[in-house]
Structures are given as structure tokens and as C-alpha cells.
Amino acid sequence: MADVARLAGVSSQTVSRVSNGYAGVNEETRRQVLAAMKELGYRPNSAARALKRGEFRTIGVITFTLSTTGNVRTLEAIATSAAAEGYAVTLLPVAMPTQDEVRGAFSRLEELAVDAVIVIMEVHLLDAATVTLPPHVQVVVVDSDAGDRYTVVDTDQHSGSRIAVRHLLDLGHRTVWHLGGPEDSFAAQRRTDAWRSALEEAGRPVPPLVRGDWSAESGYRVGLELAAQQECTAVFAANDQMALGLLRALHERGRRVPEDVSVIGFDDIPEAGSFLPPLTTLHQDFAEVGRLCVEAVLRKMRQVGPERGTTLVPTRLVERASTAPPPVGGGGGG
Amino acid sequence: MADVARLAGVSSQTVSRVSNGYAGVNEETRRQVLAAMKELGYRPNSAARALKRGEFRTIGVITFTLSTTGNVRTLEAIATSAAAEGYAVTLLPVAMPTQDEVRGAFSRLEELAVDAVIVIMEVHLLDAATVTLPPHVQVVVVDSDAGDRYTVVDTDQHSGSRIAVRHLLDLGHRTVWHLGGPEDSFAAQRRTDAWRSALEEAGRPVPPLVRGDWSAESGYRVGLELAAQQECTAVFAANDQMALGLLRALHERGRRVPEDVSVIGFDDIPEAGSFLPPLTTLHQDFAEVGRLCVEAVLRKMRQVGPERGTTLVPTRLVERASTAPPPVGGGGGG
DNA sequence: CACCGCGATGTTTACGCAAACATCAGCCCT
DNA sequence: AGGGCTGATGTTTGCGTAAACATCGCGGTG
Numbered sequence: 027m028a029d030v031a032r033l034a035g036v037s038s039q040t041v042s043r044v045s046n047g048y049a050g051v052n053e054e055t056r057r058q059v060l061a062a063m064k065e066l067g068y069r070p071n072s073a074a075r076a077l078k079r080g081e082f083r084t085i086g087v088i089t090f091t092l093s094t095t096g097n098v099r100t101l102e103a104i105a106t107s108a109a110a111e112g113y114a115v116t117l118l119p120v121a122m123p124t125q126d127e128v129r130g131a132f133s134r135l136e137e138l139a140v141d142a143v144i145v146i147m148e149v150h151l152l153d154a155a156t157v158t159l160p161p162h163v164q165v166v167v168v169d170s171d172a173g174d175r176y177t178v179v180d181t182d183q184h185s186g187s188r189i190a191v192r193h194l195l196d197l198g199h200r201t202v203w204h205l206g207g208p209e210d211s212f213a214a215q216r217r218t219d220a221w222r223s224a225l226e227e228a229g230r231p232v233p234p235l236v237r238g239d240w241s242a243e244s245g246y247r248v249g250l251e252l253a254a255q256q257e258c259t260a261v262f263a264a265n266d267q268m269a270l271g272l273l274r275a276l277h278e279r280g281r282r283v284p285e286d287v288s289v290i291g292f293d294d295i296p297e298a299g300s301f302l303p304p305l306t307t308l309h310q311d312f313a314e315v316g317r318l319c320v321e322a323v324l325r326k327m328r329q330v331g332p333e334r335g336t337t338l339v340p341t342r343l344v345e346r347a348s349t350a351p352p353p354v355g356g357g358g359g360g
Numbered sequence: 361m362a363d364v365a366r367l368a369g370v371s372s373q374t375v376s377r378v379s380n381g382y383a384g385v386n387e388e389t390r391r392q393v394l395a396a397m398k399e400l401g402y403r404p405n406s407a408a409r410a411l412k413r414g415e416f417r418t419i420g421v422i423t424f425t426l427s428t429t430g431n432v433r434t435l436e437a438i439a440t441s442a443a444a445e446g447y448a449v450t451l452l453p454v455a456m457p458t459q460d461e462v463r464g465a466f467s468r469l470e471e472l473a474v475d476a477v478i479v480i481m482e483v484h485l486l487d488a489a490t491v492t493l494p495p496h497v498q499v500v501v502v503d504s505d506a507g508d509r510y511t512v513v514d515t516d517q518h519s520g521s522r523i524a525v526r527h528l529l530d531l532g533h534r535t536v537w538h539l540g541g542p543e544d545s546f547a548a549q550r551r552t553d554a555w556r557s558a559l560e561e562a563g564r565p566v567p568p569l570v571r572g573d574w575s576a577e578s579g580y581r582v583g584l585e586l587a588a589q590q591e592c593t594a595v596f597a598a599n600d601q602m603a604l605g606l607l608r609a610l611h612e613r614g615r616r617v618p619e620d621v622s623v624i625g626f627d628d629i630p631e632a633g634s635f636l637p638p639l640t641t642l643h644q645d646f647a648e649v650g651r652l653c654v655e656a657v658l659r660k661m662r663q664v665g666p667e668r669g670t671t672l673v674p675t676r677l678v679e680r681a682s683t684a685p686p687p688v689g690g691g692g693g694g
Numbered sequence: 695c696a697c698c699g700c701g702a703t704g705t706t707t708a709c710g711c712a713a714a715c716a717t718c719a720g721c722c723c724t
Numbered sequence: 725a726g727g728g729c730t731g732a733t734g735t736t737t738g739c740g741t742a743a744a745c746a747t748c749g750c751g752g753t754g
Contacts, residue, residue, distance in 0.1 A: 370704085371703065371704045371705075372704090372705075373703075373704065374702090374703060377703090384701065384703090385702075385703085386701090386702065386703085389702080408709090411709050411710065411711090412708085412709055412710075413709090448707085470695080621703080634699065
């Protein structure tokens with residue numbers, strides 16, 4: 027910076043002013059400084075800047091696994107939104123869903139150059155990891171019900187699941203089975219709760235719950251059980267990957283989709299439209315979730331209060347070929 | 361830090377020594393300092409550290425889109441490996457594959473706190489973006505053939521594709537069709553080249569090339585054309601998503617897989633085993649690619665020379681149900 | 695016994711930047 | 725004409741840390 031100042035014949039402070047786009051610099055002077063910067067290939071040192079300003083312009087994202095579409099898409103949206111606001115995004119992967127790993131991520135975070143944190147994770151683990159964060163670091167959480175302790179942004183799992191169940195009931199199915207996600211996931215839990223309450227509200231029997239672990243493979247395994255239930259004509263799978271496995275299981279057991287069994291998923295992954303048959307599912311707007319996370323965290327940073335509460339992003343039903351009215355004489359009559 | 365020093369009754373330099381794990385500190389003193397740190401909730405300020413040390417312990421990852429499995433898995437592996445080495449990872453998303461966007465990412469990078477950059481991107485764009493990087497910033501590229509200008513780490517696309525073609529020929533197919541990836545992708549280009557050369561080497565006819573854009577949807581569209589070719593008994597799809605679309609197209613046109621047509625993919629995405637039928641494909645070791653990227657970039661940072669060259673990670677054939685010998689009287693006789 | 699060497703610790707300094715304050719010239723007002 | 729105001733610029737200072745150097749005490753050695 028001193029070199030630039032010398033070359034431009036000004037003080038280093040003026041260089042700083044130009045570099046930060048401050049007003050109150052003569053147009054002529056500004057041009058000279060910019061020319062000098064360019065000639066010397068000057069780049070501001072972000073460490074010094076951060077030290078002086080007391081902020082890093084960086085948001086940390088803690089995420090357990092990038093193997094689910096949702097996490098990835100949300101992360102991408104966060105990174106894009108953050109970039110638009112002049113913030114960088116630092117990734118803090120948690121290799122295993124263990125307490126130690128989570129604690130480790132948070133403690134790495136402690137010495138990390140971030141002003142705020144967005145957590146994309148099952149919050150069961152977050153709770154237990156009683157880590158004291160640097161006091162000024164703001165936190166926003168995705169996939170949680172901890173709205174009273176953190177600011178939460180999430181897809182509206184509840185209403186989405188109700189839409190799924192309603193869609194199948196409206197087609198004439200007597201009831202809807204559910205291929206749920208893992209027990210330790212809040213998202214899975216909420217989808218399951220909504221499924222049950224929607225059925226109860228409609229006065230329909232609630233079939234036994236079966237669970238997978240989000241993977242297509244688990245959907246296949248559990249799907250084989252469902253395929254054996256002749257009275258099962260409609261299944262709400264908690265995500266599209268499991269729905270894929272379910273489709274395969276049904277196919278192998280000779281149960282046609284949607285003629286014999288209707289299947290609805292959740293997520294609307296890009297491949298869902300290419301399943302056999304194309305999958306009816308609930309579209310999640312991950313881009314919006316990510317955008318809102320960044321917005322929330324920046325608002326918290328800029329304002330004072332630690333504003334808590336939950337923001338929900340609606341889902342949208344995408345009808346494809348995997349859902350249809352029940353077979354006549356089958357489970358119909360709802 | 362001064363507070364800690366005061367509380368522990370030592371100088372701030374001793375605190376620094378403890379904080380950085382230097383030898384030459386009395387065990388008794390060290391304990392006192394650690395206790396003081398804990399009591400005061402001291403955390404080293406990474407900005408000041410970076411300023412003093414002249415390095416950020418951070419690696420930037422520039423990536424265009426996180427919508428492909430490969431990019432995501434590689435990114436995840438990079439983040440994990442980097443964390444193991446005490447490095448953080450900063451994400452630099454490039455929203456659109458345009459020159460301007462790439463240039464933008466690189467210029468954001470210029471003021472960003474990174475010591476090195478890993479680029480996961482089609483390098484066609486990278487070339488044109490003649491940005492002058494900060495001189496000390498090392499670059500490693502994934503998916504490129506620019507081994508003479510950058511250090512490159514990539515999956516061995518060529519040998520993987522040859523294995524795919526050989527597998528189908530060995531099953532008895534006369535030749536192998538190819539559903540290629542987009543023209544502007546180096547990875548796609550290499551897979552296509554390898555397909556062609558493997559056929560030529562075996563003295564087989566080279567069917568006309570069809571291309572998709574990596575998406576399942578495009579695989580379906582193009583797949584409809586392939587399905588119309590009665591002499592087509594074996595297809596090598598450049599990735600699993602397009603293979604999924606192809607499977608759907610073949611199904612809709614009444615061509616059974618693998619009885620009438622064999623299909624092989626590339627990537628081995630987690631869902632591939634749940635396709636209908638389960639997809640034979642080439643497994644890419646993205647974790648290894650990511651690990652090697654970090655290793656390479658750290659080696660470059662620590663040593664002097666800008667060591668160039670290419671490291672290839674081998675693929676592995678995963679046989680599932682989508683490949684079989686050709687129908688008798690069909691395209692057989694290879 | 696004086697001196698050297700070494701381990702343990704303290705003191706000084708500079709990293710690059712930007713806020714705070716200081717300066718200075720030109721201008722308007724009374 | 726003098727005072728005060730404004731806009732443009734320069735000077736000083738300190739952010740928190742760690743390298744470099746200084747110091748200090750102790751035990752061993754000639």
C-alpha cells in the first residue's frame with residue numbers, strides 16, 4: 027500500500043480511501059491511485075483488513091454430509107447469496123454424526139475466521155454439543171425445531187407432507203402408507219408426524235410405519251415389505267431416493283405403479299422425472315431456503331437482538347405418473 | 361491475549377508459545393496459561409494470526425454448479441482432507457458458466473483470504489479468463505487437460521471408458537453406442553474419445569455419436585433416438601443420470617434392458633444400484649480425487665517449484681443387472 | 695571461582711490496514 | 725477582513741499476534 031501511495035504521490039490513507047470506495051476523494055487523485063494500484067498489482071490484504079475492521083466477511087457453514095441433495099442445494103444457494111452480499115462461505119464438514127465430530131467442528135470454528143454460522147444438520151446432535159461459540163457469532167439452523175433457541179429456516183415439511191397425503195386420499199385411496207426417514211432426523215420426524223395427523227384428521231386408519239435411512243437402497247429393502255402388503259395401494263416416501271428404491275421393490279414383486287400402487291416422494295430431485303414411472307413428488311425450494319438463511323444471518327449480524335423464530339418455505343406438488351386412483355375393488359372407497 | 365498473560369502471571373509471548381504448541385515452555389507454566397485461557401474464554405484471533413504469519417490456512421474451491429454428484433463428492437473430500445491438515449475451505453461458486461462469472465470469481469478470489477485454489481470446472485472457461493492470480497496462490501485443477509499449465513488431478517476417464525467399452529464387447533456385442541456428455545466438458549470429451557478409440561482398436565464400427573447435457577432429462581430425450589435404432593444392443597452412457605433417462609426411454613419404447621439392450625453408465629452414483637434394472641457402471645473414487653487435490657496443493661505450497669503434471673485416479677467396474685450378452689440373432693457375433 | 699552454555703521467559707517490533715484526528719486551502723458570510 | 729465552514733488530504737495510532745532478539749538463572753567446566 028505504501029508503494030502505491032508513493033507511486034501515486036499521495037498518502038497511504040488516500041489509497042485506503044480509494045480502495046474502499048469512500049467519497050471525498052478528488053476524481054483526479056482517484057484515477058492516479060487506481061493507475062498506481064494496477065501498475066503495481068496491488069491487492070488489499072484481507073487479513074489486515076479483517077484485523078482492523080474486526081470482521082471477516084465470511085459465513086461458516088457446518089454440514090454433516092453433502093450426500094443428500096437438499097443439503098447440497100441449500101449450500102449452493104447459501105454460497106451464491108453470500109457472494110452477492112460480499113461474503114465468503116467457509117465449509118466445515120462433519121465427517122461422522124457423532125458428538126465428538128460435531129464438537130470438533132465447532133471448536134475448529136472457534137479459531138476460524140467467520141462472523142456467523144449456518145448449521146445444516148440434524149439438531150439432535152447440535153443440542154448435545156454444548157459448545158460455547160464465540161459470543162458475537164450468530165447462528166442460523168436448517169432442519170431443526172429449536173426455534174426457541176436459534177433462528178431456524180426450513181422447508182415447510184409439515185404442510186408439504188399433508189399435501190402429499192391429501193393428494194393420495196383425494197385420488198380415492200382409503201389410506202396412505204408411509205416410508206419414513208431415519209429416527210434421528212427432525213425433517214423425517216416432522217414428515218412422519220404430518221402424515222399421521224393428516225390421516226387421523228381425515229378419519230383414516232394409520233398403517234404401521236416403516237423406516238429407511240434416506241438411501242435408495244434402504245427404500246428398496248423396506249419397499250419389499252410394503253410390496254407384500256396387498257392392501258397397500260398408496261405410499262408416501264419421505265424422500266425421492268427412497269421412493270426410487272421402493273419403485274424397484276414394487277416392480278420386482280410385480281406390483282405395477284401407478285395401476286396397483288401409487289407412490290409419492292419428497293424433494294423433487296432432478297432425476298425424479300426420469301424414474302420408472304416418473305415420480306410425483308413435493309418440490310422443495312432449496313434455493314429459497316439458502317437465500318433466507320443468508321438473509322437471516324446478515325440481519326442478525328447487522329441488528330442487535332438475537333431475533334429467534336422460524337421461517338418456513340412452502341413446497342409445491344409436482345404431479346407425474348406415479349400416482350393414480352386406486353385399483354377398482356382394491357383399496358378404494360375412501 | 362494480554363489478559364491471559366496477566367492472569368497467568370507471564371508475558372504475552374509465553375501465551376503465544378503455549379497457544380502454538382511450541383516446545384521450551386515449562387510444564388508448570390503451560391498449565392497455568394492453559395487454565396487462564398480457559399477461564400477467560402480466550403480464542404486466538406485468526407485475522408491477526410494470518411496477518412503475522414502471512415498465510416491464511418485456507419484453500420479456495422472454485423466450482424461451477426454443485427448439481428453434479430462428482431463435483432459435490434469431490435468438494436466434500438477436499439473439505440475433509442483439508443480439515444485434517446488444519447486448513448479451512450472457502451467456497452467460490454460460479455453461478456453461470458460465462459466468462460464474466462468466472463472472471464468475477466477469480467477477482468473476488470483476489471481479495472479473499474486463501475493460500476491456494478482448487479478449480480473444479482470445465483477448463484474451457486478457465487483458459488479464457490486470463491486473470492492474474494496473486495502470485496503465491498497455487499492452483500490445482502480437476503477435469504482438465506491443462507496439465508502443462510496447471511497441476512491436474514482427475515479420474516482416469518480414458519481408461520474407465522475403455523473398460524466400459526471392453527466390457528460390452530466382451531459380452532459379445534458387435535459394437536457399442538455412446539450417449540456422450542456436453543461438448544464443452546473435458547471429461548465428456550475424454551470419455552467420448554476413449555470410446556471411439558477403443559472401438560477402432562477392436563476393429564468395430566463406430567456408431568454415430570449422440571450427446572446429452574449430463575441430465576437425466578437429456579438422457580431420456582436422446583435415448584428415444586437410440587431406442588429407435590434396432591441394431592443398437594449396447595450403450596455406454598457418459599454418466600449415470602443420463603443412463604437413467606436412457607433406461608426410461610428404452611422402457612417406454614418396449615426395449616428391454618438387458619435382454620434387448622445393455623446399458624452401462626459412469627460415476628456409480630449412490631442411486632445407480634436402485635435403477636430399473638440396477639445399473640452397471642464405472643465407479644469413480646471422488647474421495648481419492650479430493651484427497652489428492654489437497655495433497656497436491658499443499659505440496660505445492662510447501663515446496664518451491666510449481667510442479668505441474670497430471671495425476672489420474674483409476675475407476676472400477678461395478679457389474680449390475682443392466683448389461684448382458686446381446687440377444688441371439690441380434691447384434692451379436694463380435 | 696569465573697565463565698560458558700542452555701533452557702525458560704520477557705521485551706520489542708512489525709505485519710497491512712483504516713479509524714480518528716490533524717492540517718490546509720479555498721470559499722462564503724457578516 | 726476575519727471567522728468559520730467545507731472538502732481534500734496527510735499523520736498518528738493501534739488492531740492481536742509471533743518472530744527476533746534480549747535477559748536471566750542455573751549447572752557444569754576448566
